[in-house]
Amino acid sequence: MKYSLCAVILMAGFWVTSCNSGVEIERISPENLVALSSFISPQDSIVRVYVYQGKALGDISRSETAVISDAKVTIEEEGKIHTLGFESKTNSYEISNQILKVTPSKHYTLQVTTKSGLVLKAACTVPSNPDTLLFESVKEGNDFVFSPVWPEKTSFFTFSFELKNVIFNPKLGATTGPYLGVVTGNNLYESADRPNKLLENKVYNAFLAETISLKITLYSLDKNAFNYMKTKVEAYNWSANTSGLIPNLREPQPVYSNVQGGVGIFGSYNQSINVIIIK
Known part of the structure; x- marks a missing residue:
């Protein structure tokens, strides 16, 4: 699961002047504002x-020119401190999971110290191993309609779908092969705000294929990752519904940050995969 930091950078100056995210970043001057992002x-x-x-409100900068490559970055787990090295190909600080060994239910603390002496800290706890995501399904003509069943042991989660092992031979009257319906709405869930039914989706023309499978990936999120993703979606929706001709009368809300001394996100997730043979 990959995420871009572009939104964090673009929102940094906006946060400073507009909102209170729970972290007192309005007291940080733009030249001392550092943003970080990591999901483990x-x-x-x-x-x-x-x-x-970070940049001041109104400044424009390409993400590659804003990269800080000379910081000291460490992650601590159970008293053991691991130092991450900078990799220019990815513009990130890296360490092998064979060395760090990110483990379910363990607590991790990230610290970033810049050359100028700024110190940023954040912490997260990796979710326990989630159960396999089950689902209910029905055949409607040539379509496969399915709806995931609520995972009882998972507090915060999202999921994704992907078609696998598709063999389709176009025929007269059946030239369009199987495809997934577009997921609309908020695909983020939490136990405290449980809906009556999870998102329903459809594999169109599934039963026209010779063979076809559906891969469902359940991502169990820690609370930090969930809050960040939820508020990032809300910020995107606010921006998409704002223009010079049609102003958005709602107040903009900050993207969640759990970083002390700066802005950004240090979150974690765990996942399980279920592959269903449709035909």
Whole structure:
């Protein structure tokens, strides 16, 4: 699961002048504002941390020119401190998961110290291993309609769908092969705000294929990752519904940050995969 830090950088100056995110970043001057981003998981082979220099409101800067490459970046787990090295190909600080060994239910603390002496800290706890995501399904003509079943042991989660092992031979009257319906709405869930039914989706023309499978990935999120993703979606929706001709009368809300001494996100996730043979 990959995420871009561009939104963090673009929103940094906006946060400083407009909102209170829970972290007192309005007291940080633009030249001292640093943004970081990192999501850790037991399934990732490499742990990465992205560190950027913030900009004042109205400034424009390409993300590659804002990269901070000379900071000291460490992650601590159970008293053991691991130092991450900067990798120019990815513009991030990296360490092998074989060395750090991100483990379910463990607590990790990230610290970034810049050359100018700024210190940023953040912490997260990796979710326990989630159960396999089950689902309910029905055949409607040539379509496969399915709806995931609520995972009882998971507090915060999202999921993704992907078609696998598709063999389709176009025929007269059936020239369009299987495809997934577009997911609309908020695909982020929490136990405290449980809806009556999870998102329903459809594999169109599924039963026209010779063979086809559906891969469902459940991502169990820690609270930091969930809050960041939820508020990032809300910020995107606010921006998309704002223009010079049609102003958005709602107040803009800050993107969640759990970083002390700066802005950004240090979150974690765990995942399980279920592959269903449709035909």
